[in-house]
Amino acid sequence: xxxxxxxxxxxxxxxxxxxxxxVAEMAGYAFGWCEVGxxxxxxxxxxxxxxxxxxxxxxxAGSPGRAGVPAAVAVELVHTFSLLHDDIMDGDTDRRRRxxxxxxxGTGPAVLAGDALFxxxxxxxxxxxxxxxxxxxxxxxxxxLVRGQADDLLFADRPWTGPDxxxxxxxxxxxxxxxxxxxxxxxxxxxxxxxxxxxxxxxxDRAGRHLGIAFQIVDDVLGIWGDPRxxxxxxxxxxxxxxxxxxxxxxxxxxxxxxxxxxxxxxHDLGAAAALIERAGGxxxxxxxxxxxxxxxxxxxxxxxxxxxxAADLRSLLGFLxxxxx
Numbered sequence: 288x289x290x291x292x293x294x295x296x297x298x299x300x301x302x303x304x305x306x307x308x309x310v311a312e313m314a315g316y317a318f319g320w321c322e323v324g325x326x327x328x329x330x331x332x333x334x335x336x337x338x339x340x341x342x343x344x345x346x347x348a349g350s351p352g353r354a355g356v357p358a359a360v361a362v363e364l365v366h367t368f369s370l371l372h373d374d375i376m377d378g379d380t381d382r383r384r385r386x387x388x389x390x391x392x393g394t395g396p397a398v399l400a401g402d403a404l405f406x407x408x409x410x411x412x413x414x415x416x417x418x419x420x421x422x423x424x425x426x427x428x429x430x431x432l433v434r435g436q437a438d439d440l441l442f443a444d445r446p447w448t449g450p451d452x453x454x455x456x457x458x459x460x461x462x463x464x465x466x467x468x469x470x471x472x473x474x475x476x477x478x479x480x481x482x483x484x485x486x487x488x489x490x491x492d493r494a495g496r497h498l499g500i501a502f503q504i505v506d507d508v509l510g511i512w513g514d515p516r517x518x519x520x521x522x523x524x525x526x527x528x529x530x531x532x533x534x535x536x537x538x539x540x541x542x543x544x545x546x547x548x549x550x551x552x553x554x555h556d557l558g559a560a561a562a563l564i565e566r567a568g569g570x571x572x573x574x575x576x577x578x579x580x581x582x583x584x585x586x587x588x589x590x591x592x593x594x595x596x597x598a599a600d601l602r603s604l605l606g607f608l609x610x611x612x613x
Contacts, residue, residue, distance in 0.1 A: 288604070291339040294352055295359040299338075302360050302411055306403050313392055313400035317367050319383060323391050333383065337362040337473040339604060344477025344491050347597035355477030357415050361425060362473040364408035369432060369469075371401035376440065405429075412476070421479055424488075428472030435465025442531045447539060447548035455536045459500055459576075462533075467499020474601075487591045494587035494601075501580035502608050504573050507532035511561050512570065523557040533576065534569030541567040581609055 303314045315321040322328055338359035345355025373379070374387040375394055381387060389397035412421040438461040442453045474491035483491075509517075510525030510532060525532050529551060538547050543563055550560040564570065584605055588598060 288335050288339045288607075291342040291352070291359065292335045294342060295335070295338045295356055295363070298356050299360050299363055302364070302407055306407065309396075310400050310403045313388055313396060314367070314404060316391060317371060317382075317388050317400065317404075335363070336604070336608065337366050337469060340470060340473040340495060340601075341477035343597050343600050343604070344474040344479075344483070344488075345481030346477075347474075347491065347593040347601065348478045348481035348483030348487060349594055350481035354481040357411055358421065358473065358476035358480050361408040361411045361421075362469060362476060364404045364411065365425065365429060366469060368401040368404035368408070369436075371397050371404070373436065376436070415480060417479065421476055424472060424476055424479060424492075428468045431464040431468035435461050435463070435468065439465055443529075445531075447531075447551055448544060452539060453531050453536055455533060455540065455572075455576075458531070458533055458536055462500045462503040463496050465499075466503045467496035470499045470502070471495025487593075490587050490591040494584045497580040497583040497587065498605060498608065501577040501584070504533045504577040504580075505609055507534055508570060508573050508577075511535075511564065523561055526551065526557045526560050527554070529554065534564050534573040536569075537572040538564040538567035538569035541569075543567040577609065581605065 299318075300320075303311050303318070305311075306314060312321065312325050315325070316323060319333065320327065341359035341362055342352040342355045344358070346352050348354075370382065371388050374382055375389045375397060379387055380390050385391075387397075388400060392400075408425065409422055412418050412425055415421060438457070442458075442461070445451055445453050471492035471494065474495045475488040478488040478491050507525065510520065510530070511523060511534060513520065513522075515522055521527065526535075535547075535551070538544065543566065547560060547563050547567065550556060550563065585602075588601060593601070
């Protein structure tokens with residue numbers, strides 16, 4: 288990821304620099320490059336998983352990593368656009384341990400900045416040889432991301448128990464769309480710009496979608512039982528926010544479901560709720576489901592010819608994302 292960030296950062300900075308100065312400042316703040324007002328800061332700006340997948344997608348096709356840089360820039364712009372809007376929809380006031388863009392600049396400006404980043408992503412891809420196909424692929428990924436976000440928002444209003452409760456299989460579809468679509472799209476876009484045949488791009492897209500499900504489910508486990516010093520989130524944070532995550536949904540489908548629902552509705556004894564979820568098999572089932580999708584990633588990668596270095600880097604990235612202090 289460090290190697291890919293070094294490769295992509297100049298092109299990303301150049302692209303953001305084409306925006307209106309005020310919008311560019313908000314984008315720079317979102318990326319962690321500056322403070323409100325534009326003063327530069329030294330910040331990581333996130334892990335850069337999607338841009339790494341785009342570069343590795345190009346390398347997997349046998350092209351140099353720089354062939355995937357426009358794809359990396361586009362997916363990083365779209366990912367950041369989605370975070371700006373997600374924070375507004377979810378009411379999240381902080382992002383990467385500082386105020387979210389909407390808290391720092393206002394809701395309207397944050398929406399505008401997100402819209403600008405999306406438009407810039409389309410412009411970046413459209414300017415490339417074969418740009419029409421790349422824009423089409425990005426549009427499919429973004430359409431799925433929106434579907435996943437819509438389902439996630441609707442899940443919050445559905446009951447904990449009864450025939451209208453959220454089922455684990457519904458959650459898997461939501462996670463594939465909300466998290467997996469852009470991961471798969473990043474790798475596929477890099478492969479397309481690197482000259483890969485459609486079958487290779489499709490396999491990388493499939494691998495990224497399974498990776499997204501596994502990543503989201505691991506995130507769910509960490510959101511209940513993770514070490515706050517590692518996750519940056521309070522212990523039992525997802526339970527406090529009454530999120531319908533995969534371990535919770537599995538436990539609600541168990542004989543202990545009614546008791547767990549009562550604890551979650553009250554919100555008083557989160558420790559007891561976490562223990563009950565574990566006893567009901569929620570944690571074990573979540574980890575087993577994540578492992579199943581990791582196996583599906585491996586199967587997708589093995590189905591197509593990839594350059595040895597890119598294949599090794601993709602597997603290394605997979606291990607990093609999934610084995611996060613579980």
